[in-house]
Amino acid sequence: MNYLLRGIGVLTAVGTVTLLAFSLPSGVAHGDGGGNVMPRLAHKNWQQECASCHLAYSPALLPRATWQRLMGKIDNHFGDNASLDPVTQTDILRFLEANAADSGTSQIGRRVMRRMAAKEAPLRITETLWFVGKHDEVPRTAWSRKSVGSAANCAACHSKAEQGVFDDDSVRIPK
Amino acid sequence: MQKAGHNMIKPTLLIGTIFIGMTLVSASVAAAETPASLMTGYAATAGISPQDLSAERGATLYRSEHSGRAGTSVSCASCHTANPKQPGRTRVGKRIDPLAPAANPQRFTDSAKVEKWFRRNCMDVLQRECSAREKGDFIAWLSQIK
Incomplete structure (x- = not known):
């Protein structure tokens, strides 16, 4: 009985600490980790829908105009039909707009915009000067390796991509 | 004019009720x-x-x-x-x-x-x-x- 009580005590303590750790703001305001960490965002439909086919790319990496273009023709998403019911589609677009690179909500977004021409709305993250600059040391051949597939597959090299962490230490370019 | 407005409400309510009903039914069916x-x-x-x-x-x-x-x-x-x-x-x-x-x-x-x-x-x-x-x-x- 004593052990049972002690067990419950330990579990409660661990649970409380874990809850606190996850609810404390990380990094800079708005949950923006700064550096090479994506803003910490939670949005059910964004995570569920976008991430069924690819990483839920951070909205902070592209401007509002891009997200509007992408979501406006989601039934032809780079050649794939990714159509959604209208309610979900609008819900995701609102979220993307609110956290876009030019929404002023993140450090990374500001850095992406700094290297973007006015009114530019590239459809791919890989087309932004910010992305190109960040990857200038990656050999051309690495992108087309079977283990990588394409530059859209962040997690092939960024081992913590799912957690939004893109620092150099977590990079492993597969052979 | 007022009469027309009054008539408009009824079908809207009816459609709304049916829609909510269908949503509830499909939500309960979806998981099963x-x-x-x-x-x-x-x-x-x-x-x-x-x-x-x-x-x-x-x-x-x-x-x-x-x-x-x-x-x-x-x-x-x-x-x-x-x-x-x-x-x-x-x-x-x-x-x-x-x-x-x-x-x-x-x-x-x-x-x-x-x-x-x-x-x-x-x-x-x-x-x-x-x-x-x-x-x-x-x-x-x-x-x-x-």
Whole structure:
């Protein structure tokens, strides 16, 4: 009985600490980790829908105009039909707009915009000067390796991509 | 003028009530689907008996190649692999959980999800929507895989 009580005590303590750790703001305001960490965002439909086919790319990496273009023709998403019911589609677009690179909500977004021409709305993250600059040391051949597939597959090299962490230490370019 | 306005409210309310009712019904049904119940539904829509669904036709649908983008050929197996008990890969390289219920019991248990993916993937592979019979055949084949 004593052990049972002690067990419950330990579990409660661990649970409380874990809850606190996850609810404390990380990094800079708005949950923006700064550096090479994506803003910490939670949005059910964004995570569920976008991430069924690819990483839920951070909205902070592209401007509002891009997200509007992408979501406006989601039934032809780079050649794939990714159509959604209208309610979900609008819900995701609102979220993307609110956290876009030019929404002023993140450090990374500001850095992406700094290297973007006015009114530019590239459809791919890989087309932004910010992305190109960040990857200038990656050999051309690495992108087309079977283990990588394409530059859209962040997690092939960024081992913590799912957690939004893109620092150099977590990079492993597969052979 | 006032009378017209008053008349407008009634149908709106009625449609609203029906819509809410349908949403509640579909929400409660969605979680309770099974491959067999979905097959029954698709057979009914197709106007045939569930026994007339064909696993063989489903397998053919899964494997048949169609001309896709940029002259490449595309089939269900392109992403889901030749063996639907194995995980597949999206075009971007992300894992797709196995399609066969024998390997992934979550499959064909949520009608909204099933409809969403039939709509998208039939458009991608066949350049058209799949018929109710084709959907029924497809599930008939996948669900008999041991």
